[in-house]
Amino acid sequence: MNMNRFFTILCLLLCLAGGKSVIQAASWSYPTSKPSSPYAGGSGSKSDPYRISTAQQLANFAYMIHDNGKDYAGNYFILTNDIVLNEGVINADGTFNEAAASSFKQWTSPGKWRFPFDNEFEGTFDGQNHAVIGLYQDQTAMLQLGLFGMAEGATIKNVRVKDSYIRAREAGFDFENVDQYSVGMVIGYMYKSSISNCHVENSVVHADHGYHTGGVIGMTENSTVAGCSFTKGSIEVFENPKPSTEYSQRQEEQRTTFGGVIGYSYFDTSIRNCTSSGTLKCKFGCFGGVIGYSNQFSGLLTECSSTMHIVAVPLPNKHCSLLIGGVAGELWSYKEPEVTKCAYYGNITVEEGDYEFWGQFIVSGLINAASSVRGTGHYPHVFKDCASIGDITFKGKVKSCSNLYINGLSCHSVFESYDHGYDMVTTAVNCIAYHKVSFTDGQTATHYNYNPLIGYPDYIEALFPSKPRFNSKDSKNNYYAYDVVSGTDPGVSREYGTAKTLAELKASISTLNAEAGSNVWGKYTNTEDKDYYGMPLPIVCGGTATSYSGVGTENNPYIISSEADLKALKTTVNDGNDLKDKYFKLDADINMTGVMDYCIGFFKEKPFKGHLDGNGHSIVGLRNKLFGYMYGTVKNLALVDCNIEGCGDEGAVAGFVGGESNKAEVSNCYVSGLVQSSQSGISAQIRLGGICGYVYNGSAVHDCYFKGHLIAKSPYSSVSSATLSVGGISGYNGNSMVDTSKPQGIYNCYASFEYHKDLGSFTNFYAYGIGNNYVQDCYAITSSEINNTTGCTKLDSESELNGKFNGKTGWLQGVYRPVLAYAKKYAATTPEKTPTTVYFDAIPEANPTPNYFYNISIDDPYSDVSLWNLPNMAVYVPSEQKDYITNGYLDQSSELKYKRSEGATGTLGQLHFSLVQNNKGSHFVCLPGEVLKSDLPEGSDAMIVGKINYVNDEEQVNVVHVDTIPAGVPCFLYVPVTAVKSGNNIDMLMRSGIVSEPVMNADYSSFKGTFSPQTVSEQACLDVAKETFKRAATRGAAQLEDAYYFIRGNEQAEVKPFSAWIESSLGNVRIVDYLLLDEYSQTNEELIENSTDDVNIKLRLTMDADKWTTVCLPFDMSGDEIKEKFGEDTKLEEVESVSYDGTTLNIKLKEATDGIVTGYPYFIKPSAGNSIFDLGPRILSNELSEDGYMAISTDATRELSLKMGGLYGMSVLSSTKDYGAYYFNDDTLIQIPSGNPLTLGGFRCWFKASDTTASAPAELSSVVITHSDGTLTDIQVVAKDSQATKQTIYDLRGIEKRSEKGIYIKGGKLRMF
Secondary structure (H helix, E strand, C coil), X not given: CCHHHHXXXXXXXXXXXXXXXXXXXXXXXXXCCCCCCCCCECCCCCCCCEEECCHHHHHHHHHHHHCCCCCCCCXXXXXXXXXXXXXXXXXXCCCECHHHHHHCCCCCCCCCCCCCCCCCECCEEXXXXXXXXXXXXXXXXXXXXXXXXXXECCEEEEEEEECCEEEXXXXXXXXXXXXXXXXXXXXXXEECCEEECCEEECCEEEEECCCEEECCEEEEECCEEECCEXXXXXXXXXXXXXXXCCCCHHHHHHCCEEECCEEEEECCCEEECCEEEEEEEECCEEEECCEEEEEEECCEEECCEECCEEEECCCCCECCCEEEECCEEEEEECCCCEEECCEEECCEEXXXXXXXXXXXXXXXXXXXXXXXXXXXXXXXXXXXXXXXXEEEEXXXXXXXXXXXXXXXXXXXXXXXXXXXXXXXXXEEECCEEEEEEECCCCCCCCEEXXXXXXXXXXXXXXXCCCCCCXXXXXXXXXXXXXXXXECCCCCECCCCCEECCHHHHHCCHHXXXXXXXXXXXXXXXXXXXXXXXXXXXXXHHCCECCCCCCCCCCCCCEEECCHHHHHHHHHHHHCCCCCCXXXXXXXXXXXXXXXXXXXXXXCCCCCECCEEEEEEEEEECCCCCCEEEECCEEEEEEEEEEEEEEECEECCCEEEECECCECCEEEEEEEEXXXXXXXXXXXXXXXXXXXXXXXXXXXXXXXXXXXXXXXXXXXXXXXXXXXXXXXXXXXXXXXXXXXXCCCEEEECCEEEEEEEEEXXXXXXXXXXXXXXXXXXXXXXXXXXXXXXXXXXXXXXXXXXXXXXXXXXXXXXXECCCCEXXXXXXXXXXXXXXXXXXEEECCCCCCXXXXXXXXXXXXXXXXXXXXXXXXXXXEEXXXXXXXXXXXXXXXXXXXXXXXXXCCCCCEEEEEEEEEEECCCCCEEEEXXXXXXXXXXXXXCCEEEEEEEEEEECCEEEEEEEEECEECCCCCEEEECCCCCCCCCCEEEEEECECCCCCCCCCCCCCCEEEECCCEEECCCEEEEEEEEEEEEXXXXXXXXXXXXXXXXXXXXXXXXXXXXXXEECXXXXXXXXXXXXXXXXXXXXXXXXXXXXXXXXXXXXXXECCCCCEEECCCCCECHHHHHHHHCCCCEEEEEEEEEECCCCEEEEEEECCCCECCCCCEEEECCCCEEEEEEEEECCCCCCCCEEEEEEXXXXXXXXXXXXXXXXXXXXXXXXXXXXXXXXXXXEEEEECCCCCEEECCCCEEEEEEECCCCEECCCCCEXXXXXXXXXXXXXXXXXXXXXXXXXXXXXXXXXXXCCCCEEEECCEEEEC
16 A cells, blocks of 8 residues: 555545534635635535635635625524634744734634724624634724724624733724724624623734723624623733824823723623633723723623733823723613623733823722713613622832723713703612722822722812712622732722721621522632632622532533532522523432421422533422423433432423413423322322423423333312323423424424322323323333323333434433433443443343443542442442442342453452252352351351362262352252251352452362353263261271261253252262361351361461461361471470560570460461361361460569460561560561551461550560570561561462462452452
8 A cells, every 4th residue: 555645545534533623724815806616515504504604705805805795693503613713823921923923824713893883793693612712913094903904783703712812002083983993803893783691712812002902803893792801911002103183182091991801892892701811901991800991881681700810111291191990891871771690800000100191090809990971860880790800910000190990890980960050879789898008109190099999089079068978878799808018008089888807707698698698609719819719709700609519601611519509509599589591510429318497499480491411411309390390401411220209290300381461481401210199189289200290381391201100199089170191201281393403392203101199080081102282202101091192102121212213413322221322321332242322321120130230430439429329330349340249139040140340359349149948958059159157047067168078989089168159169058948948048248359251270279160051961960968977997897977968960960050060070078067167267266167177277377488487276276187288397485484674574484395285376487388178177276375474574663464365366566665566477466556557367476565564565676585406586576557568379289379370378368350
């Protein structure tokens, strides 16, 4: 294959695999004539918009408007890709790449100013959240600049501009175009238009004074602006080299307006939910974090905020003013402007230098407000739920200026209304301000003061002493605090509001929310400044709610994470806040531990009008319907294991979806469980559905399903005057049509349900498969009687549903039923050699396929409430590298299908196997998980079967009694028929050690097992019976004794999964019984207590050859037996005496000539290493002896006590206030600190060392042991933490293993590797 061609194809594939489509900067040029096919397609209608996919098509669009005069009134456009006009326009540090400017292609803005208006865009442009990247303009005396130049009656939405630069030079001062020089990254000038959800990122705007400049919009008139933002960029004003001498300073300052979002707003413009961040540099004019200047503002400024760093730089000898506001530089009003839920939490800096102004220099933390002479009467400015927080640093020095005012929140800048006899007052409710202020001394302004909240120029009081300035009657809950960082406080002109300490201000959130009537205020947390952290801040402006986080917008919704959050939402709505246009999203599953006393929107006059996105999560265990009156939207939500009981109109999601004049929508939701409704009065109606009770006309329920039961109740014996209607989705559907484009009606739903009537006779009773009418593409599975299936197809089983929903948008083919792509679901893989991906919802299946396990891997499985209730799932937990079986079920009908997840090192969980009891109680089992003997019926016994041995021409096999049936190991199990009768099931619960295939060690055991059906030979033993055998006698005749045998079948047989057998070559195999005493077991004492005399013993005790250790056994051993089992040269010693010289503890040992005595502590040095010892029949006892010794120092000043004792079971040891705990191994004495307990294996010894003189633990530092042969050994004394013991891995024969596969013993438990 040609390599060039190969790499070309490879690059193409990599581009296609990249996800979101981005068109790289391509060759494009501005047309010189009308393009023949300007766009990628479309007719321009709403349903078939013009499509713009490339930079050239975007340039064609600009030409068609700017040069061809096409306004596209009534036409629609969409962007289908991100479009790159230039690359590398913005440097990595956020500055303009001036060095490469000559290589950038200039953008020509579509739409331009002419009088009367023409050549403007008048259509609808939907960017579909795509970005225009690398826009570049550097123009002189151009009227409008931006992605769009000018628009009238247009709609622009969902547009992003990134990494772009505009330089606007030399605004003209001609009368015809006065106030029309405007520049904005998205649009220069818009008239009677709408712009929404448009965002500018990492871009730079530079403009000369005389331009109206905004980060998003240059100028807007009689328009609406919503949800727009300017982030991570900078905006700066430059001196115009051609200044005007024709106009007054007031006119000139009004024509230099810069805002983070909007430069200039004219007349009735509504501005909502706009934000800005970055840097705004100013010299003179009006500058605001969101809006620079608004002329004749009479609209609403709400839910707007800015964090821009606003910087003023000196421009001497300029005869105008400089007005700076954190949100707005100046609002010039002629009606009653209202500013609500707005905030500035950034820093304002006036740089060093000399400032000379003819007019005013005003800095306000939020807004500067001005009145107009238009109209008559009273012009109140209303500020409600607003905040200003941050540093105000005034480094500069004003040499000449009429008024210099610094204000915490707002200042009235012009009082022309007073001059004309009108009033202008301010009403402020629930407003706060806190600033750290730095002053510069030596200011020479005529009037100079600081107002921590709301300011009024002090000369006004002298000119108009009788005029009101502050509406103290209606103003309330206004608080401020400030700290002077440097300089001299010029004094407070008016202390409107209440002064608070910083702590009091932070504690005022509950008071502010009480006045607001809802959860409007939260905490300012996005700061590392401890003074600002925790300040009150409106939630919509970035405050963190006290009950949930987020700001409630579509892009940044309130987050519901817990049951408490859900109850807080209920309280907010039921207290009267309908949360209209507020967005909520679940970010976790919620397990309901209690009952919500009321649902959300319980009262009709207090409905929920917000938007809840389940975000693919579930609410488990709901005991009341989620919503009563729901007039918003609910989507992507699962309600699992519901048990809902109410009265009247009931559904799990909502009682009512929509209202008379409120359309609502429920989509991509499903419900499982029980929904029941009781009649509230003898004539009251019941409308009962799985999803909702009543759907109003114009509302929609679509792409939903219900699986469960519906119950209607009534306390009355006769209810003939009432109406009962029951539907799988809705009890009643009031729609007049089905329209999937609106949406409206019920469509794409199914219900698998039964209904029950626990009430008297209803004359008017209706049962619907889905709903009563206007139902489309819906299905019902029910055995209950249905008398109306309009628009609904009744099916016999859920298995038919996948075929019905195959190919439907938003649906996936599920294992048991169709599942929703955007609601709670799980993607799992099958256990086959070539796995496939399959899907489940969160509803536990009542009849899962036995023995078949699906693998699920998610990032944080423990946070998923629903997952652990699903049957037959193998959930991979990455943090533990383990699979967990969720409610697994096994039977003997088919082979085990389980494949351990990639990366999993073990499997735990809940695995149930139903073993059928036979008439003997004996079972040959091979189980895929560990079963504890304590979980079996009383009297049960479990045995591991060893290797067949040939003794006197008879086959014998050892069986070892165990307290745990190991995973995958064939075992013999006895369950008394007195405990479980024949034919009944024995529940075998497996919690750990789960394996996917049997583990058999032919070197140790002759037992075989299987997890699948299998045919065995005629040599297989599949049963057990008691027979008589002859025991050879040492003297006299042989004795006849009874024994148990594994019985050979003598013909081929079929064994079921999870069975075992033993292959015999001679015939029946005699069972020789053993009891296993294990150093890692905690139940040895119980086994010893319940043992019979002369029980055969296997001892698991790790001992290394030629190394001293300790031993304590529950039975006697003679010297000959010790040599036979532990090695011919084994040494056994006991303590003879202990002495202490003040520094060293001397322990003298002597030979233990009597062998090992039950319960007595010894030092032992075996000559042969091993870990499993076959000790034959023994008499066992739990008796323990403790040797105690006193040692007095040679100077008789200290007395030490040393006690040596043994342990039979694995135990946790630590030092106490009375003694120090030690244990001995290989010439080392290890101290066990009190704070770090240590687990010591059984059949070992340990030491208690006490300083009886001081009544305290003895700290041993030097120990010498003298052995019986006179050898002296210096014993090393070390401290050890709780992890000191090494868990060496041994096989069942006691041989240490490292990495081979097989059955091994680790930590006292059988493990499969």
